Amino acid sequence: MSDSGLDAVKLDGAGPVYDQIRRAIRDLVLNGTWTPGTSVPPEHALMERLGASRMTVHRALVQLAREGLITRRRRSGTVVASPPASHAMLDILSIPDEVRQLGQDYAFEILSRRDGKPAAEVAALFELKRSEPIVHLVTRHLSSGQPHVLEERVIHLATVPAAADEPFETMPAGDWLLQHSLWSQAEHALSAVAAGAREAELLAIGRGEPCLLVERRTWNQSAPVTAVRLLYPGGRHRFVGRFGPYGQV
Amino acid sequence: MSDSGLDAVKLDGAGPVYDQIRRAIRDLVLNGTWTPGTSVPPEHALMERLGASRMTVHRALVQLAREGLITRRRRSGTVVASPPASHAMLDILSIPDEVRQLGQDYAFEILSRRDGKPAAEVAALFELKRSEPIVHLVTRHLSSGQPHVLEERVIHLATVPAAADEPFETMPAGDWLLQHSLWSQAEHALSAVAAGAREAELLAIGRGEPCLLVERRTWNQSAPVTAVRLLYPGGRHRFVGRFGPYGQV
């Protein structure tokens, strides 16, 4: 390579040039070739390399910046952005951050961990194949010593092999995954459920009390990354989002 | 006026020209001057009228199209779009549509209606001023005869005066508002609550059973339009959304 990854940008000839450029760079970010903090070549370099005018290159970069994949500043240039720690609408939120934003102390404890092929009830709960190796974790998050949310999670080892060697002692699995894996798509479901006996005990609430159940599954380019069920005591938690009729505000 | 509303487009001199054009047209749509279906002048007309280059006008229109406020097609031109009937992430969804999508018959009944200044408990629940005239409605939505969701709503008469004369017999208030009012911003909150005695009876569930409470407040240009509390029996309802780390998919 002659320079900082310029050669990695390759167009596929399909569709408008600005969109080819956008997709080429987006793919370099999503497949991990350009990690967060990596400098993106300046417009004039891309322009020469790709034989496009500056406006066309600019258009691609502006769109990527709007999508949040890159950050642009005059003089200092364009860099690959860090994935957002929280999602404006509904979490993909770091639970430590969530607790600390409420002004409370954060702590967590891993209640159980099992690696390997999932037990039948875990496979059913998360719609897994029995043969698929995973890490299965149950974590309790604490807010100033009080139970905040109960987390049950599976991590797909085929997609995130490094999870097998990670003890998850310094940070909960969700935060570790934000730093050590990529995701391109997520699905959320929200529902209200009554706390079961064990859940009630772990959350220090009464059995049958309403809880908000957040289920999230995450993929990177169609490979499953993780799936998590978060059980919040209903009386104490609300999820708030703001947007306009045509999208987020 | 000499032509189809061209004269209504006025720039304010603040910031980039493309953004002035975007805001000028956006405001004409949001304040109802240009209603859905209205033709937006073609690029060359705006270009002459505003003394900007076609690229600059184009840039403003492309952004408005991306935001969903206008629809553009070659040859036939640009028209003001109809507001989306549902929001991809979390409702602003027509409840009749929601029920019918599940393959069920839809019906609704208005359990109570009161016009005028709010009672103390209503004002408290929706954070209203006691002096503000509203319509207060309690509606039960039915799915094939079974209770589907309980809705309690206030409509701000200062913003939507026509609501005073509307009996809401042919369609529920939410759908009527989608057709007869504009909104530019909404706030949602989700939580899990236990059904109270009266709520449980109206929803045909047990008292204390978990319910998903969706609270939504809607504004148009900072004027409050409506606020609604939707109580869904928890066991039967989930809200699902899909998106990527950088926005909706």
Next chain:
DNA sequence: AAGTGGTCTAGACCACGTC
């Protein structure tokens, strides 16, 4: 001072859909 992105122009050609 210099390098980066932000905006804007005046033109060109093309693609598409309606007439």
Next chain:
DNA sequence: ACGTGGTCTAGACCACTTT
């Protein structure tokens, strides 16, 4: 055929930030 939007160019000047 024609009018619309979609893309693209080659250049220009400006604004900001770091050196």
